[in-house]
Amino acid sequence: MKAIVKSKPGKGLSLVEVEEPTLQSPHDVKIKILKVSICGTDVHIYEWNDWAKDRIKHFPQIDGHEFVGRVIDVGNEVKNVKSGDLVVSDSHIPCGYCHQCRTGNMHVCQNLKILGVDRDGVFSEYAVLPDTVLIKIDESIPLKYASVMEPLGNAIFTTTAADLRGKVVLIAGAGPIGAMAIEIAKLSGAAFIIVSEPSDYRINMAKSLGADLVINPKEKSVVEEVLKITSGLGADVFLEMSGNENALNDGIKSLKSTGVASILGVYPESKIKFEMNTAVFKNLTIHTITGRKMFETWYMAINWLKYHKLDLSKVVTHEFDFENFEEAFELMASGKSGKIVLNVTKEEEV
Ligand code: NAD
Ligand code: ZN
DSSP: OEEEEEOSSSSOOEEEEOOOOOOOSTTEEEEEEEEEEOOHHHHHHHHTOHHHHHHOOOSSEEOOOEEEEEEEEEOTTOOSOOTTOEEEEOSEEOOSSSHHHHTTOGGGOTTOEEBTTTBOOSOBSEEEEEGGGEEEOOTTSOHHHHTTHHHHHHHHHHHTTSOOTTOEEEEEOOSHHHHHHHHHHHHTTOSEEEEEOOOHHHHHHHHHTTOSEEEOTTTSOHHHHHHHHTTTSOEEEEEEOSOOHHHHHHHHHHEEEEEEEEEOOOOSSSSOOOOHHHHHHTTOEEEEOOSOOTTHHHHHHHHHHHTTOOOGGGTEEEEEEGGGHHHHHHHHHHTOOSEEEEEOSOGGGO
16 A cells, blocks of 8 residues: 655655555454645654654654544454444554543553554555544544544644633634634634734634734734733633744733633743743643543534534645645645645545
8 A cells, every 4th residue: 555654764754655554453443544634743754853853763654643534344342433434533542541541531641652653654545543542423524624633632622621701812823723723712702812923824824714813923012912902901811832932921921810821832842931930920720731632522523513613624725635745745844834634545436
């Protein structure tokens, strides 16, 4: 089968023929991959930055973790999906037995294996995955939106960590996840949504999604603008979705006393400067977010898409043929796109 593979350390990925995977355990499920989408993590692996050098240890390894596909074979013990089902999956594969898994926190399993990072991913014609991570979805959900449900889950987990009803919300970063958060904040009852974002392409994306105020931090002070619009009080809730240290600290300074910050961003370095005393003296609540809440955020995503409450047409901006993945990766790295989907198999070929 065809697969996009990291064959060796260094920049780039290659489209090569690899052996088709087979069921290895009674809980395995074989899936025909229909569409996949590119995440920032895939771009890091493609560009081979310090994080990738440190984290990717197996070569060759199939890249990718965001997909939608159709089940074509199941092991004897599989009960939650059957052949023909349309499925998506969490990228975090939990063990199911550790302390975290047994206390409802599978997303931070102690033995977590991440698709395309710790093991073969899904940028391939077929994949074999354990039944535990698979979610059957409604046939009415458009395939290109189904393929981005994994990052949508990050956006939902972060945005719903605080009660947004009637609140002023500041979102730092309008990348694909920040853009999705704008829509989720609206669905969650936010009164006024402010976005900070320096890139012109993404400023326009945020505006088209209905952000009430978009601030370019290169041109204006985020803190001053937030205080101005909130009559000096500050925002109620801050969602950090940029991975930028300045954006993080501007957000903390823009919050009202007793405000709530939910931080999803991942920073280039572990140790960064943080407005700690500001946070303490404002009596802030700070949530840190990783992955998706399994499986609450998945069911929220399914319902919002199934009942047409969430429109991802302005977030999924490009589709490419699987073969043209390099062009897609370069566009994603340029920041001049929202989410990019690669078409692996046409439905009629399954
Ligand atoms: P992205 O890199 O595509 O988007 C980040 C956006 O932030 C970009 O549009 C960028 O222009 C903007 N930005 C840069 N500097 C800024 C500043 N000073 N102020 C405001 N905005 C600024 O990333 P994404 O895929 O949308 O993901 C968002 C963040 O969440 C990233 O940091 C990513 O690494 C992180 N992430 C975390 C998890 C997790 O489990 N914790 C999962 C997925 C992604
Ligand atoms: Zn576990």
